[in-house]
Amino acid sequence: MGNKKKATGKCGLGKSLVKDRFAKNVNKRTVGDSMLHTAEINDGYDWGRLNLQSVTEESSFQEFLSTAELAGTDFKSEKLNVSIVTPTTGLLNKSERAKKEAQHKELANLLKIPRRPKWDASTTAEQLQEEERASFLQWRHDLAMLQEEKELILTPYEKNLEFWRQLWRVVEKSDVLVQILDARNPLLFRCEDLESYVREVDPSKQNVLLLNKADFLTEEQRKIWADYFKEKGVTVAFFSAIMEDIKNEIETIAEEDETSEDEEDDEEEEDDDEDEEDSSKNKPPPEKVETAEESKEEAEQVVAPDLDLSSKILCRQELVEYFKSFEIPGKDVTCIGLVGYPNVGKSSTINSLLQEKKVSVSNTPGKTKHFQTLFLEPKLMLCDCPGLVMPSFVCTKADMVTNGILPVDQLRDHMPPVNLITSLIPRHVLEDKYGIIISRPHEDEDPDRNPTADEFLSAYGYNRGFMTQRGLPDVSRSARCVLKDYVNGKLLYCYAPPNCDQKTFHTFPERIIKPQNPCQPMNQRFKPSKISGETLDKVFFAKATIGAHVKSAVPTVGAASGLASGSSVAGSSTNLVSSGKPSKKHFNKHKKEKLRRVYGYLDQA
Numbered sequence: 149m150g151n152k153k154k155a156t157g158k159c160g161l162g163k164s165l166v167k168d169r170f171a172k173n174v175n176k177r178t179v180g181d182s183m184l185h186t187a188e189i190n191d192g193y194d195w196g197r198l199n200l201q202s203v204t205e206e207s208s209f210q211e212f213l214s215t216a217e218l219a220g221t222d223f224k225s226e227k228l229n230v231s232i233v234t235p236t237t238g239l240l241n242k243s244e245r246a247k248k249e250a251q252h253k254e255l256a257n258l259l260k261i262p263r264r265p266k267w268d269a270s271t272t273a274e275q276l277q278e279e280e281r282a283s284f285l286q287w288r289h290d291l292a293m294l295q296e297e298k299e300l301i302l303t304p305y306e307k308n309l310e311f312w313r314q315l316w317r318v319v320e321k322s323d324v325l326v327q328i329l330d331a332r333n334p335l336l337f338r339c340e341d342l343e344s345y346v347r348e349v350d351p352s353k354q355n356v357l358l359l360n361k362a363d364f365l366t367e368e369q370r371k372i373w374a375d376y377f378k379e380k381g382v383t384v385a386f387f388s389a390i391m392e393d394i395k396n397e398i399e400t401i402a403e404e405d406e407t408s409e410d411e412e413d414d415e416e417e418e419d420d421d422e423d424e425e426d427s428s429k430n431k432p433p434p435e436k437v438e439t440a441e442e443s444k445e446e447a448e449q450v451v452a453p454d455l456d457l458s459s460k461i462l463c464r465q466e467l468v469e470y471f472k473s474f475e476i477p478g479k480d481v482t483c484i485g486l487v488g489y490p491n492v493g494k495s496s497t498i499n500s501l502l503q504e505k506k507v508s509v510s511n512t513p514g515k516t517k518h519f520q521t522l523f524l525e526p527k528l529m530l531c532d533c534p535g536l537v538m539p540s541f542v543c544t545k546a547d548m549v550t551n552g553i554l555p556v557d558q559l560r561d562h563m564p565p566v567n568l569i570t571s572l573i574p575r576h577v578l579e580d581k582y583g584i585i586i587s588r589p590h591e592d593e594d595p596d597r598n599p600t601a602d603e604f605l606s607a608y609g610y611n612r613g614f615m616t617q618r619g620l621p622d623v624s625r626s627a628r629c630v631l632k633d634y635v636n637g638k639l640l641y642c643y644a645p646p647n648c649d650q651k652t653f654h655t656f657p658e659r660i661i662k663p664q665n666p667c668q669p670m671n672q673r674f675k676p677s678k679i680s681g682e683t684l685d686k687v688f689f690a691k692a693t694i695g696a697h698v699k700s701a702v703p704t705v706g707a708a709s710g711l712a713s714g715s716s717v718a719g720s721s722t723n724l725v726s727s728g729k730p731s732k733k734h735f736n737k738h739k740k741e742k743l744r745r746v747y748g749y750l751d752q753a
Contacts, residue, residue: 240543240544245543248300248541248543249543251298251300252300252541255294255298255300255541256340256541258290258294259302259341259539259540259541260287260341260539261312261315261339261341261342261345261538261539262283262284262287262312263283263345263348264280264283264313264316265279265280265283267279280309280313281309284309284312288307291305291539300541301541301542301543301544301545302539302540302541302542303537303538303539303540303541303542303548303553304537304548304553304554305537305538305539305540306536306537306538311534311536312536314519314533314534315487315533315534315536317519318485318487318519318531318533319345319346319349319353319485320349321483321485321521321531322353322483322484322485322531323353323354323474323476323479323482323483323484324353324354324355324356324471324474324482324483324484324485325342325343325346325353325354325355325356325485325487326356326357326358326484326485326486326487327339327342327343327355327356327357327358327487327488328358328360328486328487328488328492328493328494328497329357329358329359329360329488329492330359330360330361330489330492330493330551330552331359331360331361331362331364331365331370331373331386331642332361332364332365332637332640332641332642332643333551333642333643334357334359334373335643335645335646336540336542336547336551336643337488337489337492337551338357339538339540341538342487342538343355354383354474355382355383356383356384356385357377357382357383357384357385358384358385358386358387358497359373359384359385359386359387360387360388360389360492360493360496360497361388361389361390361492361493361637362386362387362388362461363388363390363391363461364637364640364642365386365642367459369642369653369654370386370459370460370461371459372644372645372648372653373459373645374386374458374459376645376646376647376648385458385462385467385470386458386459386460386461386462387461387462387467387497388461389493389496389497389499389500390496391461392463392464392500393496393499393500395463396500396503464500464501464503467501468501468524468525468528471484471524471528472525472527472528475527475528480527481526481527481528481529482527482528482529483521483529483530483531484524484528484529484530484531485531485533486498486530486531486532486533487533487536488533488535488536489535489536489537489538489552489553490535490536490537490552490553491535491552491553491635492535492552494532494533494535495532498522498530498532501524501530502522502524519531519532519533519534520532537553544564544568545564546564546565546567546568547568549564549565549631550565550568550569550631550634550635551635552635556628556631556632556635557628559627559628559631562601562623562624562627562628562631563601563602563627565627565631566601566604566605566627566630566631567600567601569630569631569634569639569641570598570599570600570601570604571598572641573639573641573656574598574656575598575599576658576659577656577657578599578604578639580657580659580660581638581639582608582611583611584607584608584610584611585607586599586603586604586607587599587603587606587607601623601627602623604630605621605623605626605627605630606621606623608621608626608629608630609621609622609623609625609626612626612629614626614629641654642654
């Protein structure tokens with residue numbers, strides 16, 4: 149049959165509507181018998197391109213494009229001047245960071261901690277609490293205005309009034325206030341206004357800086373920090389709670405070994421001397437008593453000279469003697485107040501001094517909730533204050549995460565802090581530390597640029613096997629592991645004082661060059677086989693073949709034990725012998741055996 153449409157010269161209604169709607173050239177359409185809407189008439193406006201959507205907010209990029217379109221600016225000449233910017237989310241470049249740091253120095257005097265209102269015996273408890281709330285509210289209002297007007301970033305300082313009341317009590321009770329700082333970045337954790345407040349409460353009170361985790365610093369680095377604080381007129385001491393814990397564990401194990409050896413020796417001696425041996429056991433050895441006394445005398449001699457400005461890491465006994473040097477004549481008990489940011493090691497320091505776990509320790513910031521007093525000696529008392537995040541200037545939020553101020557487990561945006569780590573630690577240090585290979589920059593990028601967070605975390609996730617359900621590396625889990633390594637000091641980076649160059653202060657080890665490349669070609673990984681061709685043919689053709697498929701409890705020789713030399717074809721009736729319990733899967737016992745075991749003889753040297 150012929151085509152009716154071609155014969156009549158007419159098309160259907162649906163075809164006509166489709167042509168009218170999807171025609172390539174609208175201006176050349178013929179109206180014909182179709183009825184067009186009035187908006188589709190070409191009356192001088194392209195109604196289809198008009199955007200009749202209200203716009204009240206635009207991003208910076210969209211605002212730039214719309215302004216350029218209104219100005220009729222052509223950017224064809226700028227296409228050749230293209231510079232590729234590596235994505236560093238949440239970080240500042242060198243000029244921006246330097247500008248922020250200069251602004252922080254100018255406004256440092258505006259950062260204050262809340263003061264407790266003055267009170268006397270006539271002040272009631274209700275009046276004092278009301279004045280404290282009013283003063284605290286005014287303090288928070290001043291800091292909020294400072295952030296809004298100057299567009300600065302502050303640490304998430306403590307906003308609970310009860311925590312600050314704990315600090316006020318510790319300051320009033322203590323004779324010496326010790327600020328415990330992280331030795332890797334002391335200036336971030338130091339609060340100069342707290343030192344001023346201590347002098348305001350009582351001019352006779354003293355301030356001391358205790359740089360914990362000093363084992364992360366070299367002797368030269370500690371000397372630089374000691375000289376810096378000496379110029380500022382600040383008393384400083386170095387300590388490491390982790391080193392003291394390790395020493396205590398070693399001494400405990402040594403004492404247990406000595407006691408076990410003494411018990412064995414006592415069992416071998418005669419029964420007539422048991423009374424004398426028991427009396428000698430109760431008395432300490434004279435050598436040990438002398439060594440203990442000598443160590444105590446040495447500690448006192450070290451404390452006597454200018455110990456507060458020394459770069460030596462103090463042991464437990466030396467630190468105790470140092471605290472005892474602040475004893476006030478005529479006072480029964482000297483109180484040492486310990487204050488600092490969360491996770492700087494206040495509780496660990498107290499446990500090291502007491503040589504037992506008196507204070508709970510946790511990696512999560514803010515474990516201690518209220519102050520507590522502990523007697524170190526009859527005339528020396530320690531006062532532990534809860535960890536307080538005091539207001540301080542930071543360039544980005546990533547700085548707070550990497551310094552342990554914010555908990556890693558509660559982190560949502562992990563890219564900025566990891567980008568900060570990759571900008572501080574060189575590429576080869578990260579690769580040697582974790583045994584990974586980070587992808588190199590593209591040809592059109594700077595070959596010496598730092599790796600991005602995505603590149604580093606992807607390589608780390610592949611290496612550790614942290615994968616998602618979609619088969620992609622779990623960058624979020626990898627970021628938490630890397631950040632915890634940085635906070636715990638496994639990835640070490642120490643900040644220099646302002647009067648010292650950072651590159652000369654902290655140097656990184658050179659790349660580890662391995663003698664052998666683990667990525668060898670496939671043909672060089674396995675040793676060539678020394679089996680001759682004839683032996684290989686004999687071994688191959690001596691293999692048994694599967695016999696006929698029969699339902700029988702008696703397996704074939706080829707299936708059960710292989711063909712012997714000179715035997716007939718497998719599967720014949722003469723090869724059917726009884727050989728124990730039959731296999732359930734058609735006598736094929738080697739079906740599930742791994743191929744590397746079947747062909748293992750080929751790899752034999």
